[in-house]
Amino acid sequence: MTAVSLEQKSAAARTEQPMWTRPEFEAQIRAVGPERYHDLHPFHHMLHGGKLNKGQVQAWALNRYCYQAAVPRKDAALVSRTHDRDLRREWLHRIHDHDGLPPEEPGGIERWLILTDGLGLDREYVISRRGALAATIFAVESYVTFVREQPLTVAVASSLTELFAPKIHKERISGMLENYDFIDDKVMAYFKRRLTQAPRDSEFALNYVLDHAKSRDEQEACVDAVRFKCNVLWVQLDALYNAYVAGNIPPGAFRPEA
Amino acid sequence: MTAVSLEQKSAAARTEQPMWTRPEFEAQIRAVGPERYHDLHPFHHMLHGGKLNKGQVQAWALNRYCYQAAVPRKDAALVSRTHDRDLRREWLHRIHDHDGLPPEEPGGIERWLILTDGLGLDREYVISRRGALAATIFAVESYVTFVREQPLTVAVASSLTELFAPKIHKERISGMLENYDFIDDKVMAYFKRRLTQAPRDSEFALNYVLDHAKSRDEQEACVDAVRFKCNVLWVQLDALYNAYVAGNIPPGAFRPEA
Numbered sequence: 469m470t471a472v473s474l475e476q477k478s479a480a481a482r483t484e485q486p487m488w489t490r491p492e493f494e495a496q497i498r499a500v501g502p503e504r505y506h507d508l509h510p511f512h513h514m515l516h517g518g519k520l521n522k523g524q525v526q527a528w529a530l531n532r533y534c535y536q537a538a539v540p541r542k543d544a545a546l547v548s549r550t551h552d553r554d555l556r557r558e559w560l561h562r563i564h565d566h567d568g569l570p571p572e573e574p575g576g577i578e579r580w581l582i583l584t585d586g587l588g589l590d591r592e593y594v595i596s597r598r599g600a601l602a603a604t605i606f607a608v609e610s611y612v613t614f615v616r617e618q619p620l621t622v623a624v625a626s627s628l629t630e631l632f633a634p635k636i637h638k639e640r641i642s643g644m645l646e647n648y649d650f651i652d653d654k655v656m657a658y659f660k661r662r663l664t665q666a667p668r669d670s671e672f673a674l675n676y677v678l679d680h681a682k683s684r685d686e687q688e689a690c691v692d693a694v695r696f697k698c699n700v701l702w703v704q705l706d707a708l709y710n711a712y713v714a715g716n717i718p719p720g721a722f723r724p725e726a
Numbered sequence: 727m728t729a730v731s732l733e734q735k736s737a738a739a740r741t742e743q744p745m746w747t748r749p750e751f752e753a754q755i756r757a758v759g760p761e762r763y764h765d766l767h768p769f770h771h772m773l774h775g776g777k778l779n780k781g782q783v784q785a786w787a788l789n790r791y792c793y794q795a796a797v798p799r800k801d802a803a804l805v806s807r808t809h810d811r812d813l814r815r816e817w818l819h820r821i822h823d824h825d826g827l828p829p830e831e832p833g834g835i836e837r838w839l840i841l842t843d844g845l846g847l848d849r850e851y852v853i854s855r856r857g858a859l860a861a862t863i864f865a866v867e868s869y870v871t872f873v874r875e876q877p878l879t880v881a882v883a884s885s886l887t888e889l890f891a892p893k894i895h896k897e898r899i900s901g902m903l904e905n906y907d908f909i910d911d912k913v914m915a916y917f918k919r920r921l922t923q924a925p926r927d928s929e930f931a932l933n934y935v936l937d938h939a940k941s942r943d944e945q946e947a948c949v950d951a952v953r954f955k956c957n958v959l960w961v962q963l964d965a966l967y968n969a970y971v972a973g974n975i976p977p978g979a980f981r982p983e984a
């Protein structure tokens with residue numbers, strides 16, 4: 469799993485394989501989505517298909533807030549690591565996308581809080597992350613740590629789940645608007661905005677990774693980084709499913725009102 | 727949850743409370759166990775009560791290996807952070823306890839591998855962590871990161887789940903020997919050894935924390951660190967339960983033979 473296991477590959481296992489061509493490398497990256505992107509997860513289908521009650525949607529939004537809140541920190545970690553001014557300049561707008569850029573851009577975290585407001589959750593409680601599942605915190609903070617510690621190109625590659633995001637966001641907007649009377653157009657602003665942001669970002673990051681991976685091992689580490697990131701997303705839905713569908717809510721976590 | 731939320735406490739929420747006395751502080755730490763130590767988790771009861779099949783016990787041992795493998799790295803992180811030679815000297819034996827000290831001490835990780843050998847798992851596969859649940863990796867690596875990043879006294883406090891361990895180890899030894907014909911005395915060596923190691927270690931760490939926390943906020947952060955560590959353990963059992971009892975095995979994770 470992930471770059472961690474790659475690091476542990478024995479010398480013998482590192483067969484002298486030729487580098488993938490640019491199209492082969494891109495195909496390897498794109499193949500990860502259909503294999504393990506979180507649109508395959510049962511909780512995703514329940515969320516979009518109107519199968520959850522309001523308390524379960526609250527739990528999802530509350531936990532997913534932790535992911536949103538981690539993203540600008542992981543982006544800042546990436547910016548902090550590179551001497552490449554062009555990369556810094558390009559990457560920096562991601563932080564504005566999440567944290568906002570006055571006077572006009574409120575940012576994705578603010579849009580997420582409009583969603584949690586709309587679901588009737590207290591803002592201070594959401595922001596405190598007190599009710600989040602420990603599994604959520606571990607997953608999203610592992611993402612921040614990954615970007616801080618892995619080789620730069622591999623860290624960039626971990627953002628490439630954005631290649632798979634527009635489809636899920638479109639499904640989410642139509643599915644949630646259609647199926648839940650407590651969801652309206654206004655609270656879905658986050659996802660609408662991501663429809664234009666994610667493709668622009670992922671195109672840049674994809675080209676960066678295709679250009680900068682300089683060995684087969686590094687190419688494989690980049691593909692593993694996309695798997696790692698899929699795991700970060702999958703674990704969050706597994707934890708939501710176990711806690712709020714199967715009903716095994718861990719000590720200290722958010723409990724929806726009966 | 728954990729020191730993370732403490733860091734986010736608003737200034738207003740930090741009421742000027744008096745420091746706990748030494749006995750009060752110790753009682754606060756010890757109260758975390760009955761509230762959320764993983765001996766309360768259904769998977770724990772199933773494991774000790776003989777309710778799991780061999781594949782489920784394999785999954786437990788394979789995932790728990792990742793925790794064992796993280797422990798000496800988190801201990802080295804702690805040793806690397808302190809200028810206190812006495813603390814380093816005391817703490818260093820924990821690394822030997824896990825990694826071994828030739829010629830006589832094989833170490834806890836080797837004892838754990840004797841357990842996974844006994845369960846019929848391939849050593850190379852176990853050590854590679856390829857089949858581990860992503861949730862396991864995120865949890866145990868979050869523990870390493872916590873010890874690397876939190877204030878030193880708080881990092882020491884996160885080890886204090888050892889106060890609650892001897893009871894669980896005793897239950898484990900008798901329960902597993904009694905209930906599983908694929909478990910014998912030899913493979914339970916890890917837990918027998920921990921019966922003497924854990925109390926010695928936890929006594930030192932407890933006194934260190936009681937002596938070094940210098941404000942009520944720091945005392946509370948230490949109690950939160952014990953909660954954090956309980957979460958690290960709890961999340962592992964939640965993930966095992968969801969994958970191997972409820973049957974929701976994530977992509978890429980270990981699949982027991984039918």
